[in-house]
Amino acid sequence: MARVYGKGAAAHHALDHIDLTIKANEFFTLLGPSGCGKTTLLRLIGGFDQPTSGQIAIFGRDVAGLPPEGRPVNTVFQHYALFPHLTVAQNIGFALRMLGRPRAESAATVARMVALVGLEGMESRRPDQLSGGQKQRVALARALAPGPKILLLDEPLSALDAKLRMRMRSELKALQRETGISFVFVTHDQDEALAMSDRIAVMQGGRIQQLGRPEEIYEAPANRFVADFIGGANLIPARIGANGAEAVGLGVIPASGAVGDAVTLAIRPERLGLVADAMRHPGDLGPLRVAERIYMGNELSFRLDGAEVPLHVTLPRGGVRGAQDFAPGDAVCIRPEPGAVRVLSS
């Protein structure tokens, strides 16, 4: 499936060759930086935009040409889009009213939804009398009330403060389990995606860069973009030599591949240990020099010079491993955990 804006040379491929199946009862996340196409994809599913080519089927039914109101899909909008002239209860019951459901049945559904999102006692308030978190819940209840087969969530947590965002993460996840419907969640926040999703599609440039469970995405990034975007990684240019990948200033790292190939080594900052150069073991890489030590509360972050690119290492403070500390200027070596180095083709 594709969505192209404009024509010819000036055409902007917002979505390019997207082929995706979202499973029933799945918390599915579209993750990527702004402009990657994730919101466009969401709008195509919701019916607010039509694909240039290809098709979308919802539970086997082709929804081409179906307007938003005809789709078994509801949306939680980024800024909630609550109706300011209606009360909480009227907002939640809006879709039921539009569908012409019987009054008694609607009232029961609204009451159930109010309880589901924990807004008892707020039914007669108006949106401008609610806090951000409460608005969020109304938006959720409103979208769930008509009983959609898929719930679309467009960065719903971005307008909340950090603490509330953390709490809503677990609530959203629990809500998905409880309702048993598929959530399609759009975000640019990798922590959110990792914490809540059953599967994640990492998007960039209108294409899906990697599709998989959070563990797969994080532990085994498919390419440089994914490695860098999710969690941040040291991306070290290297060349395959006779004994492995050779990187400037680091030495030889075991890796397979055709001799002479240029590769990128991806290593997570938290999967590196630091040792003083004097205590070096075989397999340690270096020597490097500590350029900067950053105190971050529960961990220490170091920037190391001496390789082709600056390397970052984070060490936990406290506990068994927390005994280590280094000062700028110290000569150190890095010690990757087993399996920590991913070799990506450049």
Next chain:
Amino acid sequence: MKPAWLLTPAIATILIFMALPIAITTVYSVLTPAQYGGVIWEPSPEAYIRLLFERDIFDDSLTFNTDYLQILGRSVVQAGIATILCLIIGLPTAWFIATRPAGQKSLWLMLVTVPYWVNLLVRTIALLLILRDEGPINGVLQSIGLTDDPLPLAYNNFAIGLGLVSSFLPFMILPLYAAIERFDFSLLEAAYDLHANRRKAFFAVVLPILRPGLIAGGLLVFIPGIGSYLAPDILGGGKTLMLGNLIGMQFQGSRNWPFGAALATILMAVTLVALFIIARRAAREEA
């Protein structure tokens, strides 16, 4: 705390230009008319009695007379119809302007106001020239053989209504434009998403949210519409009176200032009561 004297200009403006004229009008309405216009300072309820009753010139007996009430009623109906027409024309127009790209909006708004750079009297007479039997509309209709005799377009209620609409349409378009400009169009998407079709979304979401603009526009058309003077005088040919003409007559030919003042006071009272009811209802819905 602001110094109180800074409020003086505002208070003086309100007193001199608003409170004082209203007070003079109200006081004059309960005085006795002088023979050649003006008033004699002698209290009299005669002006208000005259509104409902006709006094026999010989025996001073009163008979109920609805002539003036009919004029009042006709004014309300004419202004009401003009308001509804302005609404029907104004809402799509305002919607169109408010949804243009940012750079074009001011151009469209200017086009709406351009006719108002011309004096109302000139515009009203221009409309008469277009509508009259020898005007371009009848000319075209007759030359292409659609009608044999000229259609009676001028000098009737239709012409007055058209005059009112063309006079007051911008007063509807501008507040509606302001309301639509503020309208959050993601609410419309939310309505579609929640299974509203276009018609339902319009009535359940758009109209209620635009209500303040609709009320403002409605009042701005209706209130001057009731008291309008030029349209009935020129386009109605002076045959069908509206309240504004009746009031005007009392200060000119009839030289009955108290009666004119009484009519103006009643018009004002009716308007204020209507405004009060609307404001109360709006306030109740806010709460």
